[in-house]
Structure formats: structure tokens, C-alpha cells
Amino acid sequence: MLGALVALASCIGVGTNTPEKHPDLKWTNGGSSVSGSIVVDSNWRWTHIKGETKNCYDGNLWSDKYCPDAATCGKNCVLEGADYSGTYGVTTSGDAATLKFVTHGQYSTNVGSRLYLLKDEKTYQMFNLVGKEFTFTVDVSNLPCGLNGALYFVQMDSDGGMAKYPDNQAGAKYGTGYCDAQCPTDLKFINGIPNSDGWKPQKNDKNSGNGKYGSCCSEMDIWEANSMATAYTPHVCDKLEQTRCSGSACGQNGGGDRFSSSCDPDGCDFNSWRMGNKTFWGPGLIVDTKKPVQVVTQFVGSGGSVTEIKRKYVQGGKVIDNSMTNIAAMSKQYNSVSDEFCQAQKKAFGDNDSFTKHGGFRQLGATLSKGHVLVLSLWDDHDVNMLWLDSVYPTNSNKPGADRGPCKTSSGVPSDVESQNADSTVKYSDIRFGAIDSTYSK
Numbered sequence: 515m516l517g518a519l520v521a522l523a524s525c526i527g528v529g530t531n532t533p534e535k536h537p538d539l540k541w542t543n544g545g546s547s548v549s550g551s552i553v554v555d556s557n558w559r560w561t562h563i564k565g566e567t568k569n570c571y572d573g574n575l576w577s578d579k580y581c582p583d584a585a586t587c588g589k590n591c592v593l594e595g596a597d598y599s600g601t602y603g604v605t606t607s608g609d610a611a612t613l614k615f616v617t618h619g620q621y622s623t624n625v626g627s628r629l630y631l632l633k634d635e636k637t638y639q640m641f642n643l644v645g646k647e648f649t650f651t652v653d654v655s656n657l658p659c660g661l662n663g664a665l666y667f668v669q670m671d672s673d674g675g676m677a678k679y680p681d682n683q684a685g686a687k688y689g690t691g692y693c694d695a696q697c698p699t700d701l702k703f704i705n706g707i708p709n710s711d712g713w714k715p716q717k718n719d720k721n722s723g724n725g726k727y728g729s730c731c732s733e734m735d736i737w738e739a740n741s742m743a744t745a746y747t748p749h750v751c752d753k754l755e756q757t758r759c760s761g762s763a764c765g766q767n768g769g770g771d772r773f774s775s776s777c778d779p780d781g782c783d784f785n786s787w788r789m790g791n792k793t794f795w796g797p798g799l800i801v802d803t804k805k806p807v808q809v810v811t812q813f814v815g816s817g818g819s820v821t822e823i824k825r826k827y828v829q830g831g832k833v834i835d836n837s838m839t840n841i842a843a844m845s846k847q848y849n850s851v852s853d854e855f856c857q858a859q860k861k862a863f864g865d866n867d868s869f870t871k872h873g874g875f876r877q878l879g880a881t882l883s884k885g886h887v888l889v890l891s892l893w894d895d896h897d898v899n900m901l902w903l904d905s906v907y908p909t910n911s912n913k914p915g916a917d918r919g920p921c922k923t924s925s926g927v928p929s930d931v932e933s934q935n936a937d938s939t940v941k942y943s944d945i946r947f948g949a950i951d952s953t954y955s956k
């Protein structure tokens with residue numbers, strides 16, 4: 515009862531300065547064209563006093579005056595509609611979406627973005643990947659070391675958490691409800707409710723901070739890449755729905771240790787360079803990142819069960835199978851992700867196998883069959899400069915598995931990339947979903 519009362523007082527509404535007009539994005543489902551649209555996450559939005567232009571959140575701080583606590587904050591403040599191209603550098607045309615890295619808007623400088631595919635104005639498009647294939651074309655030619663153009667799935671609620679949190683009046687229309695397997699606490703809203711209580715600004719990020727709560731859910735990283743490195747990575751959680759956490763239950767983000775949350779933060783990654791092939795992905799290489807490439811990901815399985823995630827690339831009319839592993843400490847070679855691959859890889863690299871601990875592919879099938887939301891994003895990394903994707907990490911290590919890509923260990927520093935590579939972009943296009951081997955030309 516107390517919970518309900520507190521909740522009622524903390525509703526976050528929406529502003530009226532900028533009408534929320536979602537950029538259209540066409541995609542293909544089972545061979546038919548679908549008119550969808552995308553919405554930017556609530557974290558990126560202007561949050562201000564209802565009916566006034568005073569900020570509720572500015573830089574990396576919530577206003578002490580308007581947001582002394584989450585309930586008051588929710589009552590005082592609204593989430594504003596988005597100027598997609600002007601403020602966030604996001605444009606669409608037909609079946610393509612382009613995300614610009616740094617955008618100097620009229621009122622602010624925006625860095626990166628995170629967007630979700632909508633089915634209609636108020637509802638995310640849900641995908642059940644089990645037994646299916648997901649394909650898209652990506653242009654990473656303008657994405658240098660330190661940036662990550664990511665296309666992935668998370669188990670968010672289709673309404674952005676409105677039903678679960680009745681005080682959330684913004685919902686999917688305003689991009690609420692994010693969660694992932696890192697249980698992020700840098701969310702200004704958890705399901706549309708301000709996360710202002712206990713908010714601490716980040717020392718090395720003038721736009722970001724961490725609140726008392728985090729938001730956990732399973733995550734399937736179809737794609738994390740720049741022109742130098744790429745990985746695909748399932749992460750599972752114990753719970754089969756978005757879950758709010760606090761303290762060490764949010765893992766490292768909540769002040770606990772890396773493995774203290776109910777999710778698997780490391781996942782089970784297949785990065786061709788890390789798995790021993792340094793001539794596969796990159797400018798002028800077998801998959802040439804100077805040109806657009808079609809990326810095919812197949813989820814072998816049926817019902818609630820997935821056994822294997824396969825990858826193919828298509829470029830210049832040629833289908834290129836994923837590279838084979840070439841790691842001395844692994845007795846077998848693999849070119850796909852499965853429980854067997856994950857266990858062999860973690861053992862060979864001496865990594866903590868939190869993927870298997872949280873259920874591995876059994877849990878992956880269970881979460882995927884519940885439906886996931888598609889995320890398109892572009893980001894830089896204020897924690898470890900994206901070195902886990904494209905460089906040597908830990909930086910002083912020469913252990914197997916530490917070498918992940920050709921970028922320098924000094925690369926990817928946000929202040930450097932945000933000034934030197936501000937005009938970087940990633941372009942996602944021609945998203946296709948359907949039966950296995952149906953969405954690309956052999």
C-alpha cells in the first residue's frame with residue numbers, strides 16, 4: 515500500500531515544447547515490408563519543470579530544488595519530445611537509420627544515442643529470435659577505435675514499463691524502460707520513474723551520473739563493432755523480465771563486485787580477432803569495413819530452446835562464413851556460439867564463466883522466447899575506453915584472450931574521440947527478420 519502511494523506521487527509526465535515525432539524506419543518481416551519507427555531513450559531527453567523551461571536535470575546533476583526526492587521530482591518534471599536530427603544527430607530514410615556521434619545543437623552538445631524500434635506510437639516491436647534469423651546491413655567505415663556502433667536486443671517491456679509502473683506516463687513513446695545485463699545505474703529514469711535519489715555525478719563524464727537503482731535484464735548483443743573490431747555476445751540473467759536492483763545486486767555499478775548481480779556481465783563473446791583471426795574483420799580485410807556489409811545471425815532452435823548462434827557476412831554478393839577459432843589452448847575449433855564454445859573459451863582464457871553460471875543457452879532460449887526489443891546505438895566508453903572490444907585488455911596482459919583488436923591501448927579516450935572523431939557515424943539499414951536462410955541471397 516505504501517509502495518502504491520509513493521508511486522502515485524512520482525508520476526513523470528511529458529512536455530509540450532516539442533511534439534514527439536518518431537522517425538520512420540522500414541524493415542522486412544518474413545518477406546513483407548513493415549512501416550516502423552524509432553524512438554530515442556528517455557535518458558537523452560530534456561527534463562524540465564512542467565510548463566516552464568527550467569531544467570530538472572542539467573549536465574550530470576538533478577536539480578536540488580525540483581528533485582529533492584524521486585517522488586517530488588516526478589511530480590514537478592516532464593520528459594520532452596525530441597528533435598531527432600537537430601539535437602541527437604539521428605536521421606532516417608526509407609530502411610536506413612544514421613546515428614551521428616557528436617551533435618552540436620542549439621542548446622546542448624549531444625554525444626551518441628540509443629534508440630528502440632517501435633511497432634506503433636506507444637509500443638515497442640517485440641522479436642522472438644528463437645529458430646529465426648536476424649539480418650541487417652551496417653556501414654562502419656566511419657567508426658574509428660573507441661566507438662561502438664551497437665545493434666542488440668534486450669528484454670524490455672513492450673510498453674516501456676507503463677503497466678508495471680502505473681506512474682510512468684511517458685512509456686515507450688518517450689523511450690522508457692531500458693535494462694541490460696550490466697544492470698546500469700546511470701539511468702535517469704527506471705521505467706519512467708526518476709532515479710534521482712542518491713544520484714552521484716560521474717567524475718569523468720559531464721553528462722552522466724549514477725542513481726541508487728539499476729535496471730537488469732537479459733541482453734543479446736547481435737553486434738558491437740567499429741571498423742577495427744567486432745563481437746557478438748549473449749548475456750543472460752536469472753530473472754526472465756526487467757528487474758530493478760539496488761546496491762550490490764546491481765553488480766559493479768551498484769558498488770558490488772563484477773559478478774554480484776543476477777545477470778552475467780561478461781557474456782559469451784565471439785570476436786574474430788580475439789578468437790585468433792587477425793585478418794578477418796577490418797579495412798581491406800576479408801570482411802572489408804571500408805564498405806557496407808550485410809550481417810546475418812541465426813538462432814538455431816525451436817520453442818523455448820536455442821542451441822547455437824551462427825554468423826555469416828555477405829559482401830560484394832559473396833557469403834562469408836564466420837571465421838574459425840584459432841586458439842592453441844582450445845582443443846576444438848568453432849565458428850559459432852554455443853554452450854560448448856562458451857565453456858571452452860572461458861577455460862582457455864581463464865575468464866570467470868558467469869554465462870554458464872547464470873544458465874547459459876538454457877536461459878538464453880527462455881529469455882529470447884519471451885520477446886526482446888531491438889536497440890540501435892552509438893556510444894563511447896567512459897569506463898575503459900572500449901579497449902575490451904578493440905585493443906589489449908587488461909592493457910598490461912599478455913594472457914590468451916587479452917588481445918581483442920588492433921587499436922592502441924591509449925585509444926578510445928572519450929575526450930579524444932569526442933573532439934577528434936566528432937563527425938563519426940554508423941548507418942544501419944535493411945533490417946530483415948524471418949526463417950533461417952530466408953533473409954539474404956546465397
Ligand SMILES: *[C@@H]1O[C@H](CO)[C@@H](O)[C@H](O)[C@H]1NC(C)=O
Pocket residue numbers: 773774866868871
Ligand atoms: C567469479 O564469479 C564469482 C561469482 O559468480 C565470484 O564469487 C568470484 O569472485 C569471481 N572470480 C573472479 C576471479 O573474478
Ligand SMILES: *[C@@H]1O[C@H](CO)[C@@H](O)[C@H](O)[C@H]1NC(C)=O
Pocket residue numbers: 790791792793794800835836837838839840
Ligand atoms: C582467417 O579467416 C579466413 C577466412 O575464414 C581464413 O582463410 C584464414 O585462414 C583465417 N586465418 C587464421 C589465422 O585462422
